[in-house]
Amino acid sequence: MYLYIKALHIIFVVTWFAGLFYMPRLMVYNAEAGAQPEPARDILRNQYNIMMKRLWFGITWPSAVLTLILGLSAWYQLGVFPDWLKIKLLFVIGLFFYHGSLHVIAKQQWKGNFKYSGQQLRIWNEVATIFLVAIVMLVVVKENMSVVWGLLGLILFVVLLMSAIKIYKLVRMKK
Template sequence: MDFLYIKALHIIFVVTWFAGLFYIVRLFIYQTEAETKLEPAKSILQTQYKLMSKRLWYIITWPSAILASIFAFWMLYQNPSYLQEPWMLVKLAFVLALYFYHGFCQDIYNKLQKDIVKYSAFKLRVFNEISTIILFAIVFLVTIKSAINWIWGVIGIILFGILMMLGIKLYKRIREKKSWEKAESEILEEE
């Protein structure tokens, strides 16, 4: 098969892999937040999120990870000189980090399927940003093809990550304030 076709298939499955990783953690957040709902809403939501997670995880995310890897190994087999490039070695380190992230998601998935909630919605929101940072690092490395210049990209990613964390905290405060104001207005209405 022509190298460019293999590369295109690799990129397609990398995109769907990341899409699955981004969305699975959102489903974890929703499932965790459903824990605070009253019955029957809690049971209905939990059942639906478990089903959605299972389909996403085993029909899209895992197959995409495997196919992205197969096409990556195929490209490296056709062009082994890439392994001598420093930027490629750094990229492969980030890909390894992505596999650890994927494995951690698998652990969270397994626990939530058994109704074991270990992490708060806030911690999951922060955790969700790790895959974004890895994506930025890999794209910068592949585009710039420099083992040194990627450092500036990663510094930018870390700053971007810090801004995202601050945004998450601000969003949490706004939600808490609205919840507090709603509860306060309900109490005043009862009086």
């Protein structure tokens, strides 16, 4: 039974991350639609709001809940609490806080309150990638990874990711 629960857990992790990756992109497009003239602005924002609500409540939230339930079930069946799993759970808790922050931003946008620019949302979009890399590395490498090298690798990854965002912004501005 453990392997079936683990497989389902992984499937819902994938669908949850699909939502976590796409939702901020829709938020970027929704925020940037404000630069469009009427009636295009209203048409775009209405469409993005529909897409965001369907993605968020139809895929992302259910996947997050099922990921949590199945992950806790797999952990219970595993019957142990190794160090790598403790660290992974800290990242998962952080991921749920990130999920919650997206929910807050989405609710603001649905009400027509756009507090963040497209560029700020592009940067925020990459937070899910950082969590994904950290969690997958912990699950696959487990105790074979030193904490120091793991953190250094994660910091290097973040620096590279932020550099890529900055380069992409420069390329977009030239066009």
